[in-house]
Amino acid sequence: xxxxxxxxxxxxxxxxxxxxxxxxxxxxxxxxxxxxxxxxxxxxxxxxxxxxxxxxxxxxxxxxxxxxxxxxxxxxxxxxxxxxxxxxxxxxxxxxxxxxxxxxxxxxxx
Amino acid sequence: xxxxxxxxxxxxxxxxxxxxxxxxxxxxxxxxxxxxxxxxxxxxxxxxxxxxxxxxxxxxxxxxxxxxxxxxxxxxxxxxxxxxxxxxxxxxxxxxxxxxxxxxxxxxxxxxxxx
Numbered sequence: 001x002x003x004x005x006x007x008x009x010x011x012x013x014x015x016x017x018x019x020x021x022x023x024x025x026x027x028x029x030x031x032x033x034x035x036x037x038x039x040x041x042x043x044x045x046x047x048x049x050x051x052x053x054x055x056x057x058x059x060x061x062x063x064x065x066x067x068x069x070x071x072x073x074x075x076x077x078x079x080x081x082x083x084x085x086x087x088x089x090x091x092x093x094x095x096x097x098x099x100x101x102x103x104x105x106x107x108x109x110x
Numbered sequence: 111x112x113x114x115x116x117x118x119x120x121x122x123x124x125x126x127x128x129x130x131x132x133x134x135x136x137x138x139x140x141x142x143x144x145x146x147x148x149x150x151x152x153x154x155x156x157x158x159x160x161x162x163x164x165x166x167x168x169x170x171x172x173x174x175x176x177x178x179x180x181x182x183x184x185x186x187x188x189x190x191x192x193x194x195x196x197x198x199x200x201x202x203x204x205x206x207x208x209x210x211x212x213x214x215x216x217x218x219x220x221x222x223x224x225x
Contacts, residue, residue, distance in 0.1 A: 004152075006152075043113070043114075043216045043217060043218050043219070044153070044201065044216040045215075045216065046213050046214070049213075086152050086153070088152075096141065096143070096158055096166075097143075097155050097158060097166060097169075098143075098145075098153070098155065098214065099155065100145075100152030100153045100154070101152050102150070102151055102152045103151075103152050
């Protein structure tokens with residue numbers, strides 16, 4: 001079964017502190033992993049995907065196949081990073097049929 | 111406005127009523143998806159179209175749910191005899207062509223409340 005687990009429903013950090021949003025997945029094949037973000041009153045949008053190995057808005061995520069994890073990290077959190085973050089898996093290796101986690105609400109305090 | 115557009119933004123339906131939710135994808139996008147997002151949950155896949163062909167409807171929760179995309183652009187998600195458990199945000203997303211580098215663009219969603 002394909003499943004994405006985000007163990008933290010809420011995460012609160014202070015501005016300038018490092019932040020890590022956890023994501024674990026279960027899938028027998030080679031999935032593609034994504035992080036989507038939803039800022040207040042905005043639509044869900046792609047933040048980054050593991051295949052592109054980019055750093056977006058200072059965020060990075062490394063796929064660890066041994067631990068089946070795809071944690072999202074940023075060394076110095078900013079207030080504008082406050083949002084809902086969803087980890088997602090695509091079993092077919094593209095963007096079809098995304099399987100989402102339940103999301104983590106990140107609050108960055110001043 | 112070149113993004114994915116959904117209407118209505120909000121819909122209140124009485125239990126047993128039929129509803130129709132509309133999605134206008136980004137022009138030229140081949141793939142179209144519907145997701146259901148219950149309160150406090152992540153989006154859950156409902157169905158997927160490539161052009162007018164419905165290639166996957168494995169996520170539709172019951173035969174009360176029906177989706178169509180007759181001309182390969184606009185799509186409608188219809189829910190018959192709505193129940194309280196159908197209350198959720200319904201998200202539509204589109205992408206150009208499937209593949210590892212394809213990004214799905216989401217609409218703002220339709221919030222359905224069944225009373």
